[in-house]
Amino acid sequence: MARRRSYTEADVRVRPNRKGSRPRSKQRPDHADAVPGLVTAVDRGRYQVLTDAGVPVVAVKARELGRGAVVVGDRVDLVGDVSGAEGTLARVVRVQDRRTLLRRSADDTDPTERGIVANADQLVIVTALADPEPRPRMVDRFLVAAFDAGMDALLVLTKSDLVSEAFVADFVSRYGALDVQAVATRRDHSSSAWVDTVAEHLDGRVSVLVGHSGVGKSTLVNALVPDADRATGDVNEVTGRGRHTSSSAVALPLPAGGWIIDTPGVRSFGLAHVDPGDFVTAFEDLAQVAAQCPRGCTHTEDAPDCALDPWAESGTATDRARLDSFRRLLASRQGVEG
Ligand SMILES: Nc1nc2c(ncn2[C@@H]2O[C@H](COP(=O)(O)OP(=O)(O)OP(=O)(O)O)[C@@H](O)[C@H]2O)c(=O)[nH]1
Numbered sequence: 001m002a003r004r005r006s007y008t009e010a011d012v013r014v015r016p017n018r019k020g021s022r023p024r025s026k027q028r029p030d031h032a033d034a035v036p037g038l039v040t041a042v043d044r045g046r047y048q049v050l051t052d053a054g055v056p057v058v059a060v061k062a063r064e065l066g067r068g069a070v071v072v073g074d075r076v077d078l079v080g081d082v083s084g085a086e087g088t089l090a091r092v093v094r095v096q097d098r099r100t101l102l103r104r105s106a107d108d109t110d111p112t113e114r115g116i117v118a119n120a121d122q123l124v125i126v127t128a129l130a131d132p133e134p135r136p137r138m139v140d141r142f143l144v145a146a147f148d149a150g151m152d153a154l155l156v157l158t159k160s161d162l163v164s165e166a167f168v169a170d171f172v173s174r175y176g177a178l179d180v181q182a183v184a185t186r187r188d189h190s191s192s193a194w195v196d197t198v199a200e201h202l203d204g205r206v207s208v209l210v211g212h213s214g215v216g217k218s219t220l221v222n223a224l225v226p227d228a229d230r231a232t233g234d235v236n237e238v239t240g241r242g243r244h245t246s247s248s249a250v251a252l253p254l255p256a257g258g259w260i261i262d263t264p265g266v267r268s269f270g271l272a273h274v275d276p277g278d279f280v281t282a283f284e285d286l287a288q289v290a291a292q293c294p295r296g297c298t299h300t301e302d303a304p305d306c307a308l309d310p311w312a313e314s315g316t317a318t319d320r321a322r323l324d325s326f327r328r329l330l331a332s333r334q335g336v337e338g
């Protein structure tokens with residue numbers, strides 16, 4: 001059985017990364033009157049924050065925050081002018097502890113990592129079943145990023161009208177042992193049912209959408225968030241520029257609750273920061289077995305005395321499929337970016 005990974009705040013691994021928020025103990029106890037909010041867009045040192053009172057505010061980082069990064073999805077505390085009136089600026093004085101953090105490296109050889117989105121529940125990997133052809137290796141790499149971040153993954157397979165049902169089933173079977181949910185969609189001009197199928201998976205959650213050009217991501221976002229253009233207009237107020245210029249992620253509220261975070265500016269997804277030995281901790285069942293591995297075990301196929309091998313050999317076909325899938329993901333993090 002593929003086990004569903006469930007998280008509580010306590011067991012989500014968010015490594016205290018160098019550029020992350022400061023430890024609580026170092027935070028100043030002042031600003032008791034600070035206003036909490038959610039970062040919905042970031043562009044060149046300007047933060048679009050929606051306060052819990054529902055006021056969109058533009059903010060900059062307070063100097064006391066140091067060099068710590070503030071990313072879309074962060075829960076922050078604001079002081080200063082939080083009226084949201086045109087031309088006003090608030091200051092971010094605190095970044096709350098993160099539940100999850102989606103990160104990427106500049107490329108596969110440079111381990112310098114950057115946070116992209118904080119506190120998201122799931123990564124929605126949008127891939128077309130045809131036109132352009134699906135890229136399973138790229139999907140695997142997105143899965144690595146999601147699991148490393150402590151997020152669930154959902155596959156949205158677009159353009160199912162262009163392929164056979166057998167093709168869809170075959171494609172989805174690659175992910176069965178990884179506990180990844182998948183929905184196949186076909187844009188249908190006569191009904192919005194295809195959007196509802198996806199929306200069900202997004203209700204009340206914070207989802208990050210990734211996908212390459214041409215897969216139908218814009219079509220999907222526009223259908224899910226009917227006023228997406230107006231909502232992204234908020235970003236333009238901050239930057240004076242369009243959303244596709246330099247903003248790497250933007251959070252849009254879903255009509256039925258929850259957020260969808262589009263990543264129009266994210267072109268590459270380097271995985272150099274993902275440690276192969278650590279990655280197994282994203283799979284509770286495998287991690288338990290791997291606790292018996294020799295120190296420094298990479299858990300790859302050629303790793304000597306990896307405890308996962310005898311476990312799979314003496315286990316069920318499902319166990320073996322799970323190990324194979326895990327190792328396939330592990331392998332995808334190396335080499336040319338897919
Ligand atoms: N046949 C078919 N075509 C689709 C479907 N969804 C989107 N398309 C088409 O695929 C093309 C790309 O769609 P977009 O939504 O612009 O794709 P995108 O991923 O946002 O791509 P960029 O805008 O380049 O980032 C468009 O011509 C769409 O009309 C679908 O379900 N079936």
Ligand SMILES: [Zn+2]
Pocket residue numbers: 290293294297298299300303305306307308
């Ligand atoms: Zn091992």
